[in-house]
Every structure is written in C-alpha cells, then in structure tokens.
Amino acid sequence: MSYEPNTLQATLDTVQSGGAILYDIARDPGRWALFLDIDGTLIDIADSPDGITVPPDLPNTLEQISQLLGGALALVTGRALVYADALFGSHHFPIAGLHGAERRSSSGEVQRLERSGDFAALKERITDQARQWPGVLVEDKGLAIAAHYRQAPEYQQQVEAVMTHFAELAGPDYMLQRGKMVLEIRPSRASKGEALRAFLSEPPFQGRIPIAVGDDLTDEAMFRVANELGGHSIRIEETAAQSIATSALPSAAGLRAILGTLAQQRKQAGKDAS
Ligand SMILES: O=P(O)(O)OC[C@H]1O[C@H](O[C@H]2O[C@H](CO)[C@@H](O)[C@H](O)[C@H]2O)[C@H](O)[C@@H](O)[C@@H]1O
Numbered sequence: 001m002s003y004e005p006n007t008l009q010a011t012l013d014t015v016q017s018g019g020a021i022l023y024d025i026a027r028d029p030g031r032w033a034l035f036l037d038i039d040g041t042l043i044d045i046a047d048s049p050d051g052i053t054v055p056p057d058l059p060n061t062l063e064q065i066s067q068l069l070g071g072a073l074a075l076v077t078g079r080a081l082v083y084a085d086a087l088f089g090s091h092h093f094p095i096a097g098l099h100g101a102e103r104r105s106s107s108g109e110v111q112r113l114e115r116s117g118d119f120a121a122l123k124e125r126i127t128d129q130a131r132q133w134p135g136v137l138v139e140d141k142g143l144a145i146a147a148h149y150r151q152a153p154e155y156q157q158q159v160e161a162v163m164t165h166f167a168e169l170a171g172p173d174y175m176l177q178r179g180k181m182v183l184e185i186r187p188s189r190a191s192k193g194e195a196l197r198a199f200l201s202e203p204p205f206q207g208r209i210p211i212a213v214g215d216d217l218t219d220e221a222m223f224r225v226a227n228e229l230g231g232h233s234i235r236i237e238e239t240a241a242q243s244i245a246t247s248a249l250p251s252a253a254g255l256r257a258i259l260g261t262l263a264q265q266r267k268q269a270g271k272d273a274s
C-alpha cells in the first residue's frame with residue numbers, strides 16, 4: 001500500500017499514540033477502563049467464524065490486565081455472548097455480545113434484549129437462500145444472523161441485496177450491520193456504544209476514563225462514546241480506514257504485544273513486592 005507523505009505522517013502519529021495510550025495504563029491504572037473488541041482486535045481474522053485461534057497466552061494476559069485495572073476490563077463483541085465467553089476458558093470477563101444486545105456485568109448479571117417478531121422464520125429464509133451461494137456461511141447467533149462471504153466474495157452483491165431486503169422485512173427492531181466480509185441482521189435497539197455507557201454506570205468501571213479498541217464499523221459506536229466522555233478510541237487497521245477513532249494500531253498482533261508487555265510488567269511488580 002502507498003501513502004501520500006502527509007497521510008503517512010498522520011498514520012504514523014495515530015499509530016504511535018495508540019501504543020502510548022495503552023502503555024500509559026500502567027502509570028495510573030485506577031484512572032482507566034478498557035473496552036476490547038474481539039475479532040480483528042484481540043484475535044486475527046480467519047477464513048470462517050469458527051476458524052479463529054485464540055493465542056494460548058491471551059486469556060492470562062487479559063486476566064493480568066483486568067487485575068491491574070481493578071476489574072475494569074470488558075469485552076465488547078458482535079459474537080454471541082456465550083460463544084465469545086467460551087473463547088477465554090475459565091476467565092469470565094464482563095462482556096457485551098451481539099453488538100450490545102446482550103451484556104454480562106461485572107457482578108455476573110446478564111441482560112438480553114427480548115426477541116421480537118417472527119425472527120426464526122426469517123432466519124430460515126436466509127439460511128435457505130444462502131444454500132444457493134456455495135461458500136457463503138450463515139452464522140445463527142440467536143438474536144442475530146450473519147451471512148459471511150469471505151470464502152465466496154463473488155456473491156458479495158447478492159448477499160448485500162438479499163440481506164438488505166430481509167433487514168427491511170424484519171422491521172424497525174432490527175437493522176443491517178455491515179462488517180468485514182459479512183452482512184448481519186441484528187437488534188437495532190442496542191449498540192456497542194450503549195454497552196460501553198452501561199458498563200461505565202456500574203462499578204468497577206464507574207468514574208474511570210474509557211479506552212475503546214476495535215477494528216470494524218460496529219466499533220465506531222463505542223469510539224463515539226469514548227470520545228464524548230473524554231476517553232480514547234483506538235482503531236486496529238491493517239490498511240487506512242475511515243474512522244472517528246483518535247488513534248490507531250496496525251494489527252491485532254501489535255495490540256497483543258502491548259497487552260503482553262503490560263501483563264509482564266504487572267507480574268514482575270507482583271514478584272518485586274513479595
Ligand atoms: O465485534 P467483533 O468481536 O469483532 O465480532 C465481529 C464479527 O466477528 C466475526 O466475523 C468476523 O471474523 C471472522 C473470523 O475471523 C471472519 O471470518 C469474518 O469474515 C469476520 O466478519 C463473527 O463471526 C461475527 O459474528 C461477529 O459479528
């Protein structure tokens with residue numbers, strides 16, 4: 001990829017600021033609350049929803065950072081809550097799933113939007129339709145359904161047209177969510193931004209400054225809220241993307257390296273203190 005000189009400088013500046021913000025957590029951990037997207041942010045993008053690999057040290061790294069932050073670390077994902085939670089084994093972090101339509105607070109209480117309309121029938125129609133597109137994967141997430149064309153990009157336009165049509169049929173309680181090589185129909189009365197606000201209204205997040213890290217269109221809602229509340233927003237971008245995020249990092253691997261360093265520092269501080 002090539003950049004104009006000014007664009008390159010701006011990109012380098014935002015990338016540097018993304019790293020600096022995260023390293024700053026260690027200086028005053030009581031100040032910050034960290035909100036992390038999963039796919040494309042903590043975990044590398046794979047060919048299919050189930051093809052992802054969770055790096056073996058990631059759950060412990062997140063646990064260390066969560067402890068450093070007094071528990072003020074939450075996962076905010078488009079995945080179903082139960083699926084995303086299982087990725088981290090025995091660690092159960094506060095988490096928002098389905099772009100905010102379901103949420104488990106720090107106290108363990110789970111809130112979910114109610115199902116509305118005959119969504120089951122609509123999901124069947126989408127699944128039937130997708131059988132005509134070899135390689136397009138349908139991911140049924142309960143209150144949401146996604147059609148992934150990563151393995152069959154030739155169907156992008158058809159998937160887009162059909163999912164747009166079905167999102168209209170689903171009515172105002174649902175919306176079309178665009179993402180990385182995916183079109184999804186999901187509840188409209190939720191967003192990652194609202195999930196972030198909800199976490200921040202409760203301990204241990206209350207009174208802290210948010211740092212939101214994400215990689216995709218759905219994350220713009222949490223970037224907006226983090227920016228509004230005087231916090232930071234960091235976009236993971238392999239290639240330059242339009243975003244309201246105020247900072248950037250070049251890859252999920254880069255983010256994991258920073259989080260790994262923070263976790264190591266915390267472990268070392270624990271050893272030095274004992
Ligand atoms: O909000 P996130 O945690 O980033 O979740 C967003 C969506 O991620 C998954 O799809 C994406 O990742 C897949 C695995 O790498 C990839 O194959 C797909 O092309 C991406 O769109 C997940 O399957 C969706 O349910 C999430 O909404």
Ligand SMILES: [Mg+2]
Pocket residue numbers: 037038039040041214215216
């Ligand atoms: Mg993502």
